[in-house]
Amino acid sequence: MRAFVSLLAAICAVTILAMTRVLPAHAQDIKTTFMVYCARCHGEGGQGDGTDGASLAVKPRDFSNCALMSKIPDATIINAIKNGGASVGVSKDMPAWGEGLNDQQIHDLATYVRSFCKK
Ligand code: HEC
Numbered sequence: 001m002r003a004f005v006s007l008l009a010a011i012c013a014v015t016i017l018a019m020t021r022v023l024p025a026h027a028q029d030i031k032t033t034f035m036v037y038c039a040r041c042h043g044e045g046g047q048g049d050g051t052d053g054a055s056l057a058v059k060p061r062d063f064s065n066c067a068l069m070s071k072i073p074d075a076t077i078i079n080a081i082k083n084g085g086a087s088v089g090v091s092k093d094m095p096a097w098g099e100g101l102n103d104q105q106i107h108d109l110a111t112y113v114r115s116f117c118k119k
């Protein structure tokens with residue numbers, strides 16, 4: 001039984017190591033980046049229905065709402081991601097990502113945010 005438990009522990013440890021290695025630092029795929037950093041508030045489909053978003057005073061907006069999103073310039077989207085919600089006059093609950101993500105990733109995320117609006 002003990003051997004079984006330590007085997008199980010070893011398997012868990014290896015799995016966790018493998019997972020942390022493929023997550024943030026090497027998340028080449030921008031969809032993965034969105035799922036890791038953004039989906040918890042903005043929702044996997046960008047509809048503002050992430051589990052952490054539900055408890056916020058200002059709900060993350062629906063990125064799939066084309067009418068609404070078309071009113072927001074690219075520069076605002078990029079700024080919001082880089083410098084946080086307060087920098088563009090939306091909720092301060094939107095964190096700033098400029099420290100953790102580089103400009104290319106932020107640019108790619110902005111494009112990904114746009115992709116939720118399907119016309
Ligand atoms: C803690 C929850 C939370 C996380 C995590 C989060 N956001 Fe937000 N975000 C918000 C809230 C709240 C707003 C303000 C309401 C709105 O405009 O959607 C916002 C606003 C935005 C806006 C601005 C929309 C506008 O009106 O100008 C963009 C773009 C955005 N988020 C993208 C992202 C991206 C990309 C990520 C991941 C790197 C992310 N957010 C992570 C909560 C979050």
